Amino acid sequence: MSAVTPAAIMRAHPxxxxxxxxxxxxxxxxxxxxxxxxxxxxxxxxxxLKPMSEITGGNMFExxxxxxxxxxxxxxxxTCVGLTCAGIKGYFWNSIKMVVPAVFISTMLGSLNxxxxxxxxxxxxRLVFGLMLFACFIPYQSVLIPMAVILGxxxxxxxxxxxxxxxxxxxGNPTVNLVLVHVVYGLGFTTLFFRNYYEAFPTELIKAxxxxxxxxxxxxxxxxxPSSAPIFIVTVIYQFTNIWNDFLFGSTFAAGDNAPMTVxxxxxxxxxxxxxxxxxxxxxxxxxxxxxxxxxxxxGRYFVRGLMAGAVKG
Amino acid sequence: MAFxxxxxxxxxxxxxxxxxxxxxxxxxxxFLVLVGPSGCGKSTLxxxxxxxxxxxxxxxxxxxxxxxxxxxxxxxxxxxFQSYALYPNMTVAENIAFGMExxxxxxxxxxxxxxxxxKTLQIVPLAGAPPxxxxxxxxxxxxxxxxxGAPAARVSVR
Numbered sequence: 001m002s003a004v005t006p007a008a009i010m011r012a013h014p015x016x017x018x019x020x021x022x023x024x025x026x027x028x029x030x031x032x033x034x035x036x037x038x039x040x041x042x043x044x045x046x047x048x049l050k051p052m053s054e055i056t057g058g059n060m061f062e063x064x065x066x067x068x069x070x071x072x073x074x075x076x077x078x079t080c081v082g083l084t085c086a087g088i089k090g091y092f093w094n095s096i097k098m099v100v101p102a103v104f105i106s107t108m109l110g111s112l113n114x115x116x117x118x119x120x121x122x123x124x125x126r127l128v129f130g131l132m133l134f135a136c137f138i139p140y141q142s143v144l145i146p147m148a149v150i151l152g153x154x155x156x157x158x159x160x161x162x163x164x165x166x167x168x169x170x171x172g173n174p175t176v177n178l179v180l181v182h183v184v185y186g187l188g189f190t191t192l193f194f195r196n197y198y199e200a201f202p203t204e205l206i207k208a209x210x211x212x213x214x215x216x217x218x219x220x221x222x223x224x225x226p227s228s229a230p231i232f233i234v235t236v237i238y239q240f241t242n243i244w245n246d247f248l249f250g251s252t253f254a255a256g257d258n259a260p261m262t263v264x265x266x267x268x269x270x271x272x273x274x275x276x277x278x279x280x281x282x283x284x285x286x287x288x289x290x291x292x293x294x295x296x297x298x299x300g301r302y303f304v305r306g307l308m309a310g311a312v313k314g
Numbered sequence: 315m316a317f318x319x320x321x322x323x324x325x326x327x328x329x330x331x332x333x334x335x336x337x338x339x340x341x342x343x344x345f346l347v348l349v350g351p352s353g354c355g356k357s358t359l360x361x362x363x364x365x366x367x368x369x370x371x372x373x374x375x376x377x378x379x380x381x382x383x384x385x386x387x388x389x390x391x392x393x394x395f396q397s398y399a400l401y402p403n404m405t406v407a408e409n410i411a412f413g414m415e416x417x418x419x420x421x422x423x424x425x426x427x428x429x430x431x432x433k434t435l436q437i438v439p440l441a442g443a444p445p446x447x448x449x450x451x452x453x454x455x456x457x458x459x460x461x462x463g464a465p466a467a468r469v470s471v472r
Contacts, residue, residue: 204396211387212387
C-alpha cells in the first residue's frame, strides 16, 4: 500500500509549517546581518557622491540631492596628501607595484616550500616546518626593529653600489624593501597553506614521475603546479588582502612619496588644516578598499572551495 | 646468468629492519610473484628495485650491471602503481607519452608509439580524455574498467 493515510498528512502538516517558520527566521537573520554589514559601505558611497553643503546640512542616510562625482575626481587627482596635492593616484600605483611582486614571490616560494616539505622530505623537515609555523605567530610589531636594521644595511649596500657602478640594483629602494618585508613575513603562512594542501597530494604520482625521468623542477612544474589552482587562489587572496591592507610596515619603511595607499589614505583623512572634506575622504577610502573587494568578488567562491580542499583529505 | 639478481638485500627504516637479507634471481621474460601479509615488505622490495627507496646493504643487478645507486629513471624500468598514479592534469595520451617526453623522444615518435599502444590495448577512444580522478584514488566500482589500460599503456611504451 502506497497511499498516504490521513493520519500521516496530519502529522506531516505541522512539520511543513515549522520548516517554513525556521526558513523565515533564517532568511530574516541573514537579511538583517547583510543590511547591518552593508550599512557602512552604503553610507560611504552616498557620502562620497554628495557635495559638502549636503553633508554638513545633516542626515547622512539621505540620498544625495545633487549627485556629484567631483569628490572622486578630487580624491584621485588633486587632494592633498601631506604637503603635496596630487591626489592618491601615485600612492595607489605604489601599492600595486609593491603588492603584485610581493604576492607573486611569497606564493611561489610557499608552494616550493610545501612541495619540498611533503614530497622531498629531508632529515629535520619537521623542525623546519615547525619553525616556519612559528613565523605565523610572530606579531608585526616585534619584527620592526630587526627589520629596520637589516633594511638599513641593505640601504648602505645600495649606496655603495650606486657609488661604484651608478646603479643601486634595488638595494635601499623603499618599494623593494617593502616587497622583501612582506615576502619574509608572509612566507610562514604561504608555506603552511601549501604544505597542508600537498600533504594530501598522492606521493605515488611523484614516484611515477621520477621513474618517467622528470627532475625536481619538472615534477613541480608539470605535475604539482597544474593541480594546485585551489590553494593558489586561497594563498593569493590571503596575501593580497594582508599586504594591500598593511599599514604598519608601510608607514615604518616607506615614508613620503613612496608610501603605499593605506599610509596615503591616513594622511588624507588625518589632515589638521582646513575643512574636513568627508566626501573626498570617503571616495579615497573606497578607492583604497576597492582592489581587495574586487579580488573577493571575483575569486571569493574559489576561496571557500580551496579552503575546503586544503582541509579535507582525499 | 639470471637477468635480475638480488643479493643479501637489506633495508632498514631507522631501527626497524624491513628486508632482512633478500636473495632472489629471475630469468629474462620470467614472472615473479610476491605474496605475503600487509607490512611484510612486498612494496618496499619493489620500491628498492625501482630505486624509489635507497637500500641499506646488498646488491641489485640487472643484466649483469649493478644498479644500486642509479636514479630510478636510469634503471630502464617501468612500474604500475597501486593507485595507478596517472597524472590528473594530463590526458591519457599525455600520461602515456610523459616518460618519453622526459627522455627527449621527439613528438612525432611519441605520437606514433602512443597510437600503437592505444590500439593494442583497445583504449583508442579514451586517449584524449583525462584519466579518472587519481587524486581521490580509483573508484572501487571502476577498478578494473577499461581505464586500467592507461597505466598498462604507460609502462608498455618504455
